[in-house]
Amino acid sequence: MACKTSRKLLRLMGRGATNLPGKIANRICPDLLRHLAKDVHVIAVTGTNGKTTTSRMIEQILKDNGYDYFCNKSGANLLNGVTAEFADNATIGGKPKHAWALVECDEAAFKKVGEYSDPEYVVVTNVFRDQLDRYGEVMATLDNIKIGIGHSKRAVVCLNADCSLTASIAEEIDNEILFYGVNTPIYKERVHEASDAPYCIHCKHEYVYDYITYGHLGKYRCEHCGYHRPDPDVFVTKVLVTDESHSEIEIDMGDGAVTKAAIHLPGGYNIYNGISAMCLAKALGLRTEQAVDCLSNFEVGFGRMEAFQLGQATTRMILIKNPAGCNQVLNFLSNLSEQSVFVILLNDNFADGRDISWIWDVDFETLTRIEDKLDAVYVSGIRAYDMATRLKYSGIDKDKLCVIEDYGKLLDTIAAQDKPVYIMPTYTAMMDLRALVSKRYGYKNFWE
Ligand SMILES: [Zn+2]
Incomplete structure (x- = not known):
């Protein structure tokens, strides 16, 4: 009630009210989210970059396939914001109004959000160096995500095979895992970037790459200890076009059939957002055409x-x-x-x-x-x-x-x-x- 009322009041005052109502509610009941999420099927999306776009693409999949869902839309991806969204989508008695929740979650907040919301599906986009003073180094980010997944015992986990950090999570969890990736370079000419993860996560020797898509993402292997990019279950086989308005790609959902798809957003990184959403669709058990068609038309995420x-x-x-x-x-x-x-x-x-x-x-x-x-x-x-x-x-x-x-x-x-x-x-x-x-x-x- 506190959450709902304060949000209404703040909105009347013309404020976004994305976090404060949740803060008030969590002050009264620190694990409120646990109660509110109990009877909801939760899909959580976390990782350093691409969370919002990936979430919007997944939302399109849910919408087009008739799921009854809600989501945290306005960038409120910390515990308080997520709690406020669940409260908003529950009755005063705490009963959920929708069967599914799509939760975009900050990597650091995923420790708690993962624990309280007990997701059935988790998508990890990637791990990059973020603002140092908030998150610490990449290993700290990775640990936060691991802890969150550790609390999500029943979740099917979708991991980026091309990110050596993200893919390594697989070695430490017993969950069912689906990998996604891009089986080809994206750009003809790449901007030379400093890698956030040039050395093997296990033995600290430098990775050897067959190709790099961007940043430290690509087909990597460690010739010293043998750690290497796992073969993805859902992947991009070809990048046909990538220009200032869109990309055209070919996708294999793991059944050997190649399907064309368009992503109406510029930038090679949106190809990764697209393929991660396709991976989630596979985890949900959707057929290829039910998933790929959704990619072609969705609203662009805030900002x-x-x-x-x-x-x-x-x-x-x-x-x-x-x-x-x-x-x-x-x-x-x-x-x-x-x-x-x-x-x-x-x-x-x-x-x-x-x-x-x-x-x-x-x-x-x-x-x-x-x-x-x-x-x-x-x-x-x-x-x-x-x-x-x-x-x-x-x-x-x-x-x-x-x-x-x-x-x-x-x-x-x-x-x-x-x-x-x-x-x-x-x-x-x-x-x-x-x-x-x-x-x-x-x-x-x-x-x-
Ligand atoms: Zn190694």
């Missing part, structure tokens, strides 16, 4: 390449939050064929990560290779000058760099562009800018 028309400018907003994710965005942008304008917003609030040193691990140098297609780079956010400094070091022509601190002025500048504008904010910068966009241009608030 993960959302399109807006601002004044005369066609803009896309892409959340950036860690080196691997940001490199993927740059990888995508460096393949653009038209003149464009970039906007980067760097904040250092808690939700962004207080430590912004990660921007020095991002390969912004790649932008110099497409400089002729780059009209201007506008920089804003609390740490705008740090970002501008980083870009200056990358070698970008300083006449193309411009810091605009005021978001109002920034939006004016964006709205006056006659070229596509790509806006890359960190999390809280996105929330602030998104609020101003809603106010000025009447776009929906994110929780609607």
Whole structure:
């Protein structure tokens, strides 16, 4: 009741109310989620990058196949946010209103959420280095996920075969496991990225790769101890096209039949999100056509390449939050064929990560290779000058760099562009800018 009432009140006040109601409720009953999730079939999605897009793709599968479900939509992926969502989707007496729950869960919060919600299905997207001050190193992230799965005894677990860290979870659990992967390189030309996991997780010798798809993902093996990429159960056999609007791929759901699928989102990393959702579909027992058709049409997740028309400018907003994710965005942008304008917003609030040193691990140098297609780079956010400094070091022509601190002025500048504008904010910068966009241009608030 406390949860429901506070959420209603906060929403009346025009607030998103994604976390506070859950915080209040968990204060009263610390394991409330355990009670609320008891009679619900839970699908949990966790991992460093791609959680939101993967969840939205899975949602499309559930919707198209007639599942009665609810999900945590607005990026409330910590224990309080998840609890609030379950409370919202239960009666005052705590009885669930829906049979299924699709839960996107932060890796650190998965320890508790995994324990309390006892999921039947768990999808792990990947493990990358995230904001150091919040999550510690990749091994700590991996441990959090392992602990969460340890609590999910009955779960069928979908793991990324191409991520040497994620795949290693299989060795420590007794759960039924399905692996997914990409059996081919994705990009013809790859941005050179620093690997978050160059050395064998078991014996610390350097991995040998047959191919790398991006970051540390690919077909790896350790020639010293023999640890290697497991053969995936669901996989991409071919990448036919990957451009600024979509990818076309061929998928084998493990039955030897190859099916064509389209992913209407740019960027090779979305191919991974797609194949992980297909893996979950297989775990659910869906037929190939029931799953693959769903991929072709779904709404884009909040902040993960959302399109807006601002004044005369066609803009896309892409959340950036860690080196691997940001490199993927740059990888995508460096393949653009038209003149464009970039906007980067760097904040250092808690939700962004207080430590912004990660921007020095991002390969912004790649932008110099497409400089002729780059009209201007506008920089804003609390740490705008740090970002501008980083870009200056990358070698970008300083006449193309411009810091605009005021978001109002920034939006004016964006709205006056006659070229596509790509806006890359960190999390809280996105929330602030998104609020101003809603106010000025009447776009929906994110929780609607
Ligand atoms: Zn080894």
